[in-house]
Amino acid sequence: xxxxxxxxxxxxxxxxxxxxxxxxxxxxxxxxxxxxxxxxxxxxxxxxxxxxxxxxxxxxxxxxxxxxxxxxxxxxxxxxxxxxxxxxxxxxxxxxxxxxxxxxxxxxxxxxxxxxxxxxxxxxxxxxxxxxxxxxxxxxxxxxxxxxxxxxxxxxxxxxxxxxxxx
Amino acid sequence: xxxxxxxxxxxxxxxxxxxxxxxxxxxxxxxxxxxxxxxxxxxxxxxxxxxxxxxxxxxxxxxxxxxxxxxxxxxxxxxxxxxxxxxxxxxxxxxxxxxxxxxxxxxxxxxxxxxxxxxxxxxxxxxxxxxxxxxxxxxxxxxxxxxxxxxxxxxxxxxxxxxxxxx
DNA sequence: AGCAAGTGTTTTACTTGTAAAGTATATGAC
DNA sequence: GTCATATACTTTACAAGTAAAACACTTGCT
Numbered sequence: 001x002x003x004x005x006x007x008x009x010x011x012x013x014x015x016x017x018x019x020x021x022x023x024x025x026x027x028x029x030x031x032x033x034x035x036x037x038x039x040x041x042x043x044x045x046x047x048x049x050x051x052x053x054x055x056x057x058x059x060x061x062x063x064x065x066x067x068x069x070x071x072x073x074x075x076x077x078x079x080x081x082x083x084x085x086x087x088x089x090x091x092x093x094x095x096x097x098x099x100x101x102x103x104x105x106x107x108x109x110x111x112x113x114x115x116x117x118x119x120x121x122x123x124x125x126x127x128x129x130x131x132x133x134x135x136x137x138x139x140x141x142x143x144x145x146x147x148x149x150x151x152x153x154x155x156x157x158x159x160x161x162x163x164x165x166x167x
Numbered sequence: 168x169x170x171x172x173x174x175x176x177x178x179x180x181x182x183x184x185x186x187x188x189x190x191x192x193x194x195x196x197x198x199x200x201x202x203x204x205x206x207x208x209x210x211x212x213x214x215x216x217x218x219x220x221x222x223x224x225x226x227x228x229x230x231x232x233x234x235x236x237x238x239x240x241x242x243x244x245x246x247x248x249x250x251x252x253x254x255x256x257x258x259x260x261x262x263x264x265x266x267x268x269x270x271x272x273x274x275x276x277x278x279x280x281x282x283x284x285x286x287x288x289x290x291x292x293x294x295x296x297x298x299x300x301x302x303x304x305x306x307x308x309x310x311x312x313x314x315x316x317x318x319x320x321x322x323x324x325x326x327x328x329x330x331x332x333x334x
Numbered sequence: 335a336g337c338a339a340g341t342g343t344t345t346t347a348c349t350t351g352t353a354a355a356g357t358a359t360a361t362g363a364c
Numbered sequence: 365g366t367c368a369t370a371t372a373c374t375t376t377a378c379a380a381g382t383a384a385a386a387c388a389c390t391t392g393c394t
Contacts, residue, residue: 011230023299025315034201063178132190138324148192157305
């Protein structure tokens with residue numbers, strides 16, 4: 001049986017016989033897997049009234065286990081400053097994060113999880129991981145490991161480019 | 168050297184020692200690879216004044232090599248009908264696709280590439296494939312093949328779910 | 335024929351994200 | 365001290381997508 005990307009590659013071969021479609025086999029599939037996974041995995045978040053991006057902010061605050069400034073959050077979650085501003089407003093209004101001014105630098109503020117925020121992320125995270133695991137469940141564990149390793153190689157490569165960096 | 172997702176996994180391990188972070192190794196990396204690739208690969212499209220989604224419509228018309236209705240385009244490009252309507256308006260205004268009414272069914276129209284549209288996609292496609300190839304170039308060909316195969320397995324699995332289907 | 339139900343497409347109202355400009359504060363040269 | 369420049373963050377104006385409603389037409393039942 002053939003996946004949708006293999007079908008698309010064959011269609012291209014028919015109209016452009018000379019074309020080397022090999023890169024599509026990786027990148028097309030990666031795109032398609034991403035979209036299907038995202039669609040599936042965002043559903044449980046919606047039930048808690050959060051978008052993926054908001055969840056990522058709570059996650060960053062929890063896993064780094066300390067206060068973060070808006071720009072640190074932007075870097076950690078690979079988001080623009082403007083996007084972080086909006087999300088923090090929402091998370092503050094919902095009482096999930098709290099803001100504290102910096103003592104020395106008036107431009108900066110520090111965000112932390114409230115009790116409620118921490119409770120929420122600690123409930124959601126295992127849910128999310130389990131859900132992710134269920135999406136992969138049809139793949140043998142050894143295949144999952146191979147896939148993780150190959151994606152790690154690729155990611156390291158892509159991170160080497162001009163692109164964004166963490167922390 | 169460690170990729171960003173491996174770092175995040177270690178951070179989670181520190182604050183939640185019991186947590187099985189293995190699913191993140193696949194899904195987190197897949198997400199991150201997707202975002203970096205998208206960011207990189209969309210740049211050449213912008214130079215031609217197209218978004219990825221508009222490019223996908225031209226691509227579908229080219230590779231299927233026949234007229235398509237808006238709903239066929241929606242299915243082929245995994246987009247909502249509303250999104251397709253907007254994109255077709257833009258592509259028509261730019262003279263890249265042409266619309267023709269159906270003889271028998273007044274609700275339906277048929278879209279085809281104009282000469283200009285076909286010239287554009289035939290120029291862009293090899294560019295895009297080459298660009299994709301360059302993103303993967305740091306990975307040995309054999310590793311690329313393995314990655315494509317594993318992603319194909321995963322994709323087949325994910326397509327089996329309730330989700331969207333092609334053609 | 336006439337109407338209920340279904341299908342194909344577009345429109346509307348809204349959400350989310352971005353780039354660029356704007357605001358406020360800090361830093362270093364003089 | 366004060367000014368130019370840099371930094372941190374927010375606001376604004378806009379782009380692009382969606383879900384649900386609206387619209388237009390077709391189909392099949394009677």
